[in-house]
Amino acid sequence: GKMADAVKMTDVVTRRVNQLVLLLKRGDRLKGSLAVSRATAEVMRQIVASTRWSNAKVLIESVKTVGRKLIAAKPLELAIVNTVRRVLHIIREEYANTQLETEEEETKRSGTSLTSSMGAGGGMLPTFSIPSPTSSTNTNNSAAATPAPSGDSLLRRSTSLLPSLAVSTDALLRRPSGRLLDPAGPSLVRVLEADESNAQEDLTRTYSNLKASIVEALQEMIDELSAMSRSIADQAIEHVHANEIIMTFGRSRTVEEFLRTAARKRKFEVIVAESSPSNSGQEMATALSQHGISTTLITDAAIFAMMARVNKVIVGTHAVMANGGLIAQTGIHALALAARHHSVPFVVCAGLYKLCPLYAHDQDTFNELRPPSEVLPLTTVQQLGSEVSVQNPAWDYVPPELVSLYITNSGGHNPSYIYRLLAEYYHVEDFDL
Numbered sequence: 001g002k003m004a005d006a007v008k009m010t011d012v013v014t015r016r017v018n019q020l021v022l023l024l025k026r027g028d029r030l031k032g033s034l035a036v037s038r039a040t041a042e043v044m045r046q047i048v049a050s051t052r053w054s055n056a057k058v059l060i061e062s063v064k065t066v067g068r069k070l071i072a073a074k075p076l077e078l079a080i081v082n083t084v085r086r087v088l089h090i091i092r093e094e095y096a097n098t099q100l101e102t103e104e105e106e107t108k109r110s111g112t113s114l115t116s117s118m119g120a121g122g123g124m125l126p127t128f129s130i131p132s133p134t135s136s137t138n139t140n141n142s143a144a145a146t147p148a149p150s151g152d153s154l155l156r157r158s159t160s161l162l163p164s165l166a167v168s169t170d171a172l173l174r175r176p177s178g179r180l181l182d183p184a185g186p187s188l189v190r191v192l193e194a195d196e197s198n199a200q201e202d203l204t205r206t207y208s209n210l211k212a213s214i215v216e217a218l219q220e221m222i223d224e225l226s227a228m229s230r231s232i233a234d235q236a237i238e239h240v241h242a243n244e245i246i247m248t249f250g251r252s253r254t255v256e257e258f259l260r261t262a263a264r265k266r267k268f269e270v271i272v273a274e275s276s277p278s279n280s281g282q283e284m285a286t287a288l289s290q291h292g293i294s295t296t297l298i299t300d301a302a303i304f305a306m307m308a309r310v311n312k313v314i315v316g317t318h319a320v321m322a323n324g325g326l327i328a329q330t331g332i333h334a335l336a337l338a339a340r341h342h343s344v345p346f347v348v349c350a351g352l353y354k355l356c357p358l359y360a361h362d363q364d365t366f367n368e369l370r371p372p373s374e375v376l377p378l379t380t381v382q383q384l385g386s387e388v389s390v391q392n393p394a395w396d397y398v399p400p401e402l403v404s405l406y407i408t409n410s411g412g413h414n415p416s417y418i419y420r421l422l423a424e425y426y427h428v429e430d431f432d433l
């Protein structure tokens with residue numbers, strides 16, 4: 001029962017957190033969502049590795065507290081909140097796996113076979129999480145102390161003998177949406193309620209090897225982030241064909257690497273819209289042409305006129321929302337509508353860290369206004385003495401029906417599949433931090 005109320009932060013960790021908060025507020029050092037995501041993940045790994053915590057529940061609270069601090073520093077950078085959610089999901093998952101392994105050890109020691117514990121319950125329990133023995137001391141009698149395991153927890157027990165498969169089957173079986181396909185299973189409402197009540201009580205047990213396995217899983221996550229744009233670019237050959245004309249918008253590092261990878265094997269042309277007022281498309285056009293890709297730069301106003309000759313539109317995005325819609329650079333909605341009008345496939349390259357379990361209903365939900373001076377230089381305003389109001393929104397919301405395909409680091413997906421990815425990638429309880 002000795003449980004510290006909060007994680008004891010070491011000075012080093014506190015310093016790291018405050019440093020990142022400053023970087024996020026200044027916003028000029030960390031370029032792009034990927035860098036932000038990696039920095040967040042690194043700090044979270046350090047919290048897990050170098051602070052003292054007694055159990056997963058305490059750790060989750062601590063990660064959430066630091067997470068809120070980082071989010072407050074840059075609320076509209078959705079990559080931060082997504083990374084925090086992902087870290088929480090990893091902690092919950094490693095806890096469940098450790099709990100399962102420990103129970104298996106106990107079962108082996110007490111000599112109860114799986115068949116005897118398959119009691120009359122017969123697998124109709126409406127739970128996803130693993131039933132835990134009511135008292136951890138009562139090992140000899142663990143069959144009585146454990147509720148009859150549901151069918152899928154038994155299945156999970158047998159799969160965990162193959163460590164490589166354990167995680168993937170585990171994720172599949174614990175996914176709420178997969179549960180709906182079982183006609184004999186309980187109703188969704190009961191499943192969700194049971195899931196909530198279980199998760200509440202269920203994170204407080206202490207395991208000695210938990211820290212190591214969480215740190216290892218977080219390291220894998222960081223490595224995955226580092227290889228993110230490479231794993232997206234490796235799919236380029238399947239999507240870019242010889243002599244195609246591809247249109248893109250502004251400069252996305254992911255799309256740039258994607259097109260450069262395709263150019264090693266294929267010859268094609270790229271039309272780049274300049275993306276006013278940042279004109280990042282001009283840098284993109286220069287970068288692509290330096291890699292031997294024949295590139296044409298156009299103004300945003302010429303998108304519709306040029307679309308008739310385009311075979312495919314490939315763009316990056318700021319975030320992918322729960323309904324499969326996009327929060328992307330301003331101007332991309334117009335580009336998507338032009339593509340739809342000419343029946344041109346509209347493809348979005350996005351790493352899974354951009355997945356966000358929230359809904360954007362309109363242009364204003366997750367938008368911010370950029371400085372007016374980007375559009376109209378202040379000197380001009382002073383000379384004219386004018387009272388012109390300048391609107392310079394940063395993002396566009398693009399509805400899912402305009403997107404043909406997402407290319408992510410886990411392969412190509414339809415917009416309608418995003419909700420399934422969310423169920424695998426985050427835990428329901430962490431949607432609201």
